[in-house]
Amino acid sequence: MTLNDSSAQDRIKAALIDEAHTLGFDDVRIAEARVADEVSKNFDAFIAGGHYGDMAWMAEKADRRRSPKALWHKVQSVISVAVNYGSAKNPLALLDQADRGAISVYARGRDYHDVLKKRLKRLARWLVEQSDDADVKVFVDTAPVLEKPLAESAGLGWQGKHTNLVSRKYGSWLFLGEVFTTLTLPPDAPEQDHCGSCSKCLDVCPTDAFIDAYRLDARRCISYLTIEHKGHISNELRPLMGNRIYGCDDCLAVCPWNKFATVSEPTVLKSRSELEAPQLANLVQLDKAGFRAMFSGSPIKRIGRDRFVRNVLIAIGNSGDADFAEQVIPLTTDESPLVRAMAIWALSRISLSQAVDKRDAEMGRESDADVRREWAAF
Numbered sequence: 426m427t428l429n430d431s432s433a434q435d436r437i438k439a440a441l442i443d444e445a446h447t448l449g450f451d452d453v454r455i456a457e458a459r460v461a462d463e464v465s466k467n468f469d470a471f472i473a474g475g476h477y478g479d480m481a482w483m484a485e486k487a488d489r490r491r492s493p494k495a496l497w498h499k500v501q502s503v504i505s506v507a508v509n510y511g512s513a514k515n516p517l518a519l520l521d522q523a524d525r526g527a528i529s530v531y532a533r534g535r536d537y538h539d540v541l542k543k544r545l546k547r548l549a550r551w552l553v554e555q556s557d558d559a560d561v562k563v564f565v566d567t568a569p570v571l572e573k574p575l576a577e578s579a580g581l582g583w584q585g586k587h588t589n590l591v592s593r594k595y596g597s598w599l600f601l602g603e604v605f606t607t608l609t610l611p612p613d614a615p616e617q618d619h620c621g622s623c624s625k626c627l628d629v630c631p632t633d634a635f636i637d638a639y640r641l642d643a644r645r646c647i648s649y650l651t652i653e654h655k656g657h658i659s660n661e662l663r664p665l666m667g668n669r670i671y672g673c674d675d676c677l678a679v680c681p682w683n684k685f686a687t688v689s690e691p692t693v694l695k696s697r698s699e700l701e702a703p704q705l706a707n708l709v710q711l712d713k714a715g716f717r718a719m720f721s722g723s724p725i726k727r728i729g730r731d732r733f734v735r736n737v738l739i740a741i742g743n744s745g746d747a748d749f750a751e752q753v754i755p756l757t758t759d760e761s762p763l764v765r766a767m768a769i770w771a772l773s774r775i776s777l778s779q780a781v782d783k784r785d786a787e788m789g790r791e792s793d794a795d796v797r798r799e800w801a802a803f
Contacts, residue, residue: 431611437555438610444551445506448544449693451595452507454579454613458493458500458605464574465491467639476636478644479654486569496569497562497605502612504604505572505579506548507590508541511598512696513688516674520667523744525702526737528725529648529672530598533696536724540693541565541602549604560607572601580613586638587626587676593619596686597677619682626676631665647673651736652728657766657795658739660802668740670708671725671733697723705744708737709752731761738764742771750776757783762793769799777803 438455445453468490477483489496493503512530519527531537545563553559564570573590577583582592582599591597593616620638627635634645643649647669650658658666677683700723711719716730725733738756741749753775756768773780784800791797 434609434611437552437608440555441504441548441552441610445504445548448547449508450506450544450548451509451599452581452592454505454576454581455610456503456505456575456579456615457612458503460492460571460574460578464571468571471640474642476642476644478649479656480643480649489569490571493570493575493605499560499607500562500605502606502608502610503575503579504548504552504606504610505576505581506541506545506602506604507576507581507592507595508537508600508602508694509595509598509687510537510600510694511595511683511686511688514701515678517678519702520669522702523668523746524705525668526670526705526708526740527668527673528670528700528703529674530696531600532671532724533700534694535722536726537600537694538565538567538724539722541600545602545604549606552604552606552608556608558608562605563603564605565602570603572603575603576601578612578615580616583616583618583620584639585618585626585680586620586624587635587680588639588641589677591619591680591682593682593685594687596683597680598683598686623681625679625681629675629679631667631669631673631675632662647675651732655732657763658735660770663739663770664743666736666739667743668705670705670736670740671728705737705741706749706752709734709741709749709756731763734759734761735763735767738767738771742767742774745775747776750779754779754783757787762796765791765793766796766799769796770802773799773803 442453472484493500510531516530519525542565549561549563552561573584576590582590585591589597590599592599627638632645632647634642636642647666651671711730713730720726741753753768753772756764759765788800
């Protein structure tokens with residue numbers, strides 16, 4: 426079928442929406458293949474301010490992010506899809522359990538990149554089968570796509586003051602994906618901003634990562650620090666991280682729009698019970714093989730054992746519980762300097778006397794400058 430008139434375009438759009446729902450997408454809307462000038466200006470300011478931290482790929486591919494057509498010159502419409510991952514459980518309740526690790530809700534089940542990409546490919550194949558004119562590309566958070574502004578243009582929600590997408594139906598709990606197509610499909614109306622005067626998401630941030638409403642400095646964001654940041658986390662920020670060991674849901678969880686959110690935990694993305702409130706004492710003892718086995722199929726796997734144990738050690742240090750010393754002391758001689766440094770910091774916070782004894786034994790043998798600085802800090 427060739428889509429050469431508006432009625433044909435309307436028919437295939439309606440069929441597309443039905444097919445997307447059949448494949449397990451909770452919402453699907455259409456946007457024109459462009460982003461507003463204001464979005465591009467805000468993105469350029471984010472890059473110019475260096476607020477992207479270690480995520481150099483954001484700056485390196487900035488030209489391709491500013492416009493869908495810069496990424497793929499043939500694209501005419503963007504099919505923006507969403508899957509709700511909201512949970513009936515309050516993720517903030519975990520923050521009071523100092524012996525447990527708080528893992529972001531999205532990362533407690535299967536890697537959503539894999540799940541959504543399979544569904545998107547099936548949707549894209551379906552679209553190609555409907556029209557002789559269709560060419561397609563699919564994206565799930567792994568290409569230079571400004572997916573949240575595109576989702577807002579498509580009407581899925583609006584970018585809230587916490588910079589994440591907010592839906593009147595699903596609150597702040599949405600996975601996003603896109604199908605770029607050469608077809609011209611009728612676009613949906615963009616969603617309007619409904620944040621009003623609310624500032625709950627800004628006020629709750631443990632590290633004051635928001636420069637202002639709608640402006641995030643990723644370098645202070647716990648999600649960035651625990652997931653994207655490859656090096657040592659600054660001494661200033663460690664105590665503010667609490668027991669958050671992978672991601673942070675605080676700004677999402679306090680959004681008042683979550684009151685109206687439909688809770689939906691599809692089986693394929695359902696949280697694994699062992700990741701809902703894991704014991705720090707077990708996690709900190711993971712070696713590389715144990716880490717790979719525990720997080721097979723999980724988005725957590727991509728950060729590797731050393732960065733993950735770094736995060737766990739910071740949580741242990743923040744617990745103030747000397748009972749963890751037995752697990753921490755062996756890690757002060759771990760092969761990874763990243764782990765050694767955070768083990769030293771954690772030990773100094775939970776058992777200073779044991780840290781001093783260990784320093785006297787190990788300081789002279791340590792060659793890594795960052796690790797030596799941790800030994801010298803107390």
